[in-house]
Amino acid sequence: MNEKLKNEQMQILMKAILNLETEDECYAFFDDLCTVSELKSLEQRFEVARMLKEGCQYAEIVAKTGASSATISRVNRALLYGADGYKNAIEKLSK
Numbered sequence: 001m002n003e004k005l006k007n008e009q010m011q012i013l014m015k016a017i018l019n020l021e022t023e024d025e026c027y028a029f030f031d032d033l034c035t036v037s038e039l040k041s042l043e044q045r046f047e048v049a050r051m052l053k054e055g056c057q058y059a060e061i062v063a064k065t066g067a068s069s070a071t072i073s074r075v076n077r078a079l080l081y082g083a084d085g086y087k088n089a090i091e092k093l094s095k
Contacts, residue, residue: 049086
């Protein structure tokens with residue numbers, strides 16, 4: 001994780017997320033925490049990451065998700081050079 005983001009408040013937020021036990025709890029928490037637009041953006045980025053990991057081409061990703069080429073590029077950069085957050089989450093889902 002980006003060390004600039006690590007602080008006491010962020011650690012509390014991460015612990016709160018880790019303590020959620022059900023999908024319904026997650027929906028309720030993120031519904032309260034984020035706007036619909038923010039949640040849709042997160043959803044889109046994660047779908048872009050999944051599609052990139054599957055080897056999909058940019059045009060296919062744009063067609064399915066509506067993501068901009070800038071968003072796809074940013075997600076791809078995170079997959080290649082980031083902290084492996086997308087990679088770990090995608091791998092855990094496939095198990």
